[in-house]
Amino acid sequence: MWNIIASHLPSWEVLFQALIVVAVPYLLSRMMSKTQYADHPPSKEESMEVTSQRDFTGKLNHDLEQVKNEFGQQADINIRSFCLGHSTQQAALLFVNGISDRELIDQHILKSLMCDLAYGDNHQAENVTYPITKQYLKDHVLAVGVIKEVDRVADVKTELLRGHAALMLDNSTSKVIILGTRKEITRSAGEPSSEILVRGPRMGFNESICDNTTLLRQHGEKADLTIVQIRVGERVEKELAIAYIKDVADEDLVQEVRNRIENITLDDIQDTGYIEQLIEDNFLSPFPQIQSTERLDRVVSALMEGRVAILLDGTPFVLTVPTTFNMLLQSPEDYYERWIPGTLVRILRYFAAFVSTFGPSLYISFISFHQGLIPTKLALSIADTRSGVPFPSLIEVLIMEVALEILREAGLRLPKPIGQTIGIVGGLVIGEAAVQAGIVSPLMVIVVAVTAISSFAIPQYNAGIALRILRFIAMFFAAIFGLYGVVLFFLLLCSHMAKLNSFGVPYISPAVPYRLQDWKDFIVRAPLKLMKRRPKMMKTNNPIRKE
Amino acid sequence: MSWDKVKKRAPKFLIMLAVLVVITGCWSRREIEDLGMTIGAAVDIGEETKIEEAFEEQGGDYEKRNVLTLTYQVVLPGQSGGLAVTGGGRKNYKNISVTGDSFYEVTREIPLMRGRPIFGQHYKVIVISDKVAQQVSMKHLFDFFIREQEFRPSCLVLICKGEAKQALDHKDKSDFPSTRLLAMTNNQYRSSRILPPVSLSKLLPEINSSSTFLLQNVITADGEIKFAGAAVIYGKTGKLIGFLKEEELEAVNWLSGKVEGGVVKSYDEDTGQTIVYELTSLKTKIRPHLNKGRISFDIEMDSEGRLGERWNEGDDFDSHSMKQIEKNTIRQMSKRIDELLNKAQKEYRADVIGLSEYVRIYYPRTWEKIKSNWDDVFAEAEIRYQIKAKVKEFGTTSIKVQE
Amino acid sequence: MKFNNQESLTTQQTVMIITNFILGIGILTLPRAAAEKVKTPDIWLSIIIGGLIAMLAGVVIVKLSQQFPKKTFYEYSQDILGKWLGCLLNLIVVGYFVAMSSVMLRAMAEVNILFLLEGTPRWAMIIAFMWVGFYLVIGGLSAITRLFQLIFPITVIIFFMIAGMSLKVFDINHLRPVLGLGLGPVLKGVQSTALSFGGFEIMLFLVAFMRDPKKANKAVLFGIGIPVIIYVTTALMVIGALSVDGVISLTWPTITLIKSIEFPGIFFERYESLLLVIWMMEIFTTFVITHYTAAMGFAQSFKKELRPFLYFLMPVIYIVALLPVDINELFALSNGVGNAGLVLFVFLPIVLLGIAKLRGGRT
Incomplete structure (x- = not known):
């Protein structure tokens, strides 16, 4: 009896391993305890109060001096002093060179203030009583669309820097009139070069939030499209807009998006990429949890599904949340083409995603671990071609994959004419010379090429990057455990995706939970006649798309 | 050591562990070109080859009875430096014979002689000499081949009248002898004189239930082979009792x-x-x-x-x-x-x-x-x-x- | 907006959990375990009967759980049996789940060593597996459910693909005669087939999480029904290809079957890798849910947080997994766990239900 128990007592090794079993995940989870998006209430009290409190006095000279002080030595502030009409009432127009619309200022504002007031139409000139009040100017003279009044120097400064002009009058109330003279340097809305379609609208966003919201209004649903404006950035304030369709989008979702955006405390937000990274659910995940796109149609269709779009001034990339994994493998074109090609292309993309993630790791596990599982003839020919290769398969794959990634990166940044050269040189080096030199085997080259092509077949660029990162991890798993490692990695990946949420929506929906309704737009793109409802996972207010 | 220190050192510890695993890992890794890819085997009555005898004279002997000679057909990977061209379509293979009284032991003698040990997952055929089948029960003969998980249960079993080795050595080098034997069993649609192929997995129930069954018979002459009738394996004894003609x-x-x-x-x-x-x-x-x-x-x-x-x-x-x-x-x-x-x-x-x-x-x-x-x-x-x-x-x- | 991790389970999710829990080692060993006892090709009948018994037991369990809405077994066992006795029972149940999850790990390692990774140490395989499982488990029940739902279609598709391939070596004569020797042998096999349906006991805990506990009966019937279909298919294809005489002597008959099929010309020639892949996924699901349930047992018995117990159970499961010295001991342990399950979850719930009814009647 004792012997039996003794023979089953775990040895010290086992106990040590048992310690490792628990220690590693414990330490890891300690290190990464803050991966989930933490919901802290918006803190708005601080920051705002520190700015200067100096008000205007209504004395022009004094006020101008204040503004000059505020701007310090900056040269591009332009102060134009003049007298209103015939009178001697002094006034000054302030604007910043370059970002204000000079034509508007010269032709309409200054002209109407100086000339038209005096000579313009006589009957008006007669009736003018001096000193001219602000109210009069606003009511009768300034033919400018956007006008407002501010009374703090700091506000004047920000408005000036945003391209508006400030009109100051002597002996008037202490307020300053801000005239909307902002000139935007915008591109015309052309086809976005990052997401090209064969068929579909050629319309993309540009850098101006004004244009972008206009585009949305033009092409989206008009009545219920709600655009909420928020200013973000502590130092450089930027215009940000949250767009959603009021009676479709889930109110909780909109509120959550607002909360997260209002929680952002960052000096300067250059691109929606910043916002994406600051509001995403899990920043350690390799997957993009928020979709960014330049395409108008993508955003509009996302809005129609009950998602929320986030637009930022100064970037053509618009975020849509929540994002699910299947969105990354969809292209608007799926819907423009008929459903059969749409479906087939989608299946192809899922396959491509699989190959691009698991291709090299399967190669490693079959070549280095499970040689019995490949057909005999193939095994023999691989053994034949590999007999001169000095490296184990992992190193072989790493060499080629890293070379390919470098090649891709190099080709991406280079001017177009040189880019082609890179392609030729890289192709030659990788395809021919490496094999000739016996560094890699020809089959390896095929595997690498196929995975590379597969990763380019994924319509979203950032999703492609995610899968490429995962490919490398999968390779290491395969190098340690072979096929078992690949399965483990697959399970890890699935676990990760199962845990991941994007704004309350499971990242892997609509795959799970099973909702047949949503599967019509998943791997299969069902005929439009059948797609009558909005995705259920979005918990939309108005689930029926059409009767 | 305080908890803060542990926390601070945790990343280092984890990285070290990861490195350790990657370095010492890859326990089962074996590159495909380093394997002695074996595609067939033949079992004969024990008779040592000249080389074996020479080895034994110099002391390369171990305790055994020379009951059986096991011949493996091993594919030699081309030395063409990575290009898949084998000279003139000739297939490179080598038959390695070892003699002893245990299949397992003689198989593990091969690593003592060659750089590439036997890798059995691509087995296609096992050819048994009729003399062996007459003397040894199928149950004992196939214990090794069925037990060892490395061998494919889809591997084909044939009986050779005469020396089984011969069936794995052909004059015609355009194809591996083992794959040729395999291909021949697929010709049933052209001739009804071929027994439906008996693989190891089909052999097992027959052996377990001690029933009589047939095995395809191969005959050899001057480096050529032919399927000729079948061998009758008697259920009770598991031994070969005779042949059926074509x-x-x-x-x-x-x-x-x-x-x-x-x-x-x-x-x-x-x-x-x-x-x-x-x-x-x-x-x-x-x-x-x-x-x-x-x-x-x-x-x-x-x-x-x-x-x-x-x-x-x-x-x-x-x-x-x-x-x-x-x-x-x-x-x-x-x-x-x-x-x-x-x-x-x-x-x-x-x-x-x-x-x-x-x-x-x-x-x-x-x-x-x-x-x-x-x-x-x-x-x-x-x-x-x-x-x-x-x-x-x-x-x-x-x-x-x-x- | 409340981003709650703990969503309540739909009926269909419950079905997924039960199914994934049940499917485990059985796919690989059930044909042999049953054939040893039955010795006729009627194994599939034994499996169906075993499944029916499991369904019956499942329904009893559901009835019991429905007596205590929103409470798991760990909580209401103390209501029924009093604090200390209930606590003791909880510990036994936890022990059962720990043992089960260890058996899964070890079986996975053994099969891997035999068929995929000769020479890789067991500890490395088991530890890696446990870590991946742990990563999922800390995500809570909803993450586990999602993963199960994600894996299940993959498993089913690949499984039936493999079953279709085995038609190539399928011989209907191996399955005849039906009931040649009467029902006697069939009933002999029921015990071992019923063991492989261990897993329905998860309903003791799931009913509490269900959105609609009234449908728990339906869930348990479907949850056992799907494994019955898969097991019967396995038995039919294995017996049909290898015959009863062949199956008896094979340790892992299903793998041997798949190894004996060759479809040359496609990229793979042999498909046991696919079978092993889905099998490992099923083992993973079983491991994860047993680990989670065991930890839940501690947490709810002592009314504490779940996480520390998840950590605590990891080394325990690991050590138990390495206890069996050889494969026969592993099979013995596996049988022992199955028999314990039979007592714990077939007979005990009836008793508990009786006590609960009596007490309910009194108060």
């Missing part, structure tokens, strides 16, 4: 209905000229009967075919003439079947057709009683059969010589 094997296939295609040649009764009937399909219905403890069988064979070749006179467009051909064919088949039954029941007293299966299905309770000496029951059983042949068509032409 034509007898064909009759077995007819009786058991395992025919995908083949020809039946007969001679015209009157003229003695050749008539060939090509079987395109053959369906067999076997029904056992139990009558007062005696077992009898009714076998119906229903075949369809076409006229393949005809030397005698006759009008193919005439259905009467066709009937004549059918009759001839039936007579020919009956003759062969009679010969076979005679041999199986009288000479070998062994159920080579596999009728036991039907007794088990139709009379499971009786089967439980008689299964231990089924072969004797079979020998006494009455087997009635009935053949139908139907010539469906006669090809593209019927030569009509105008007189």
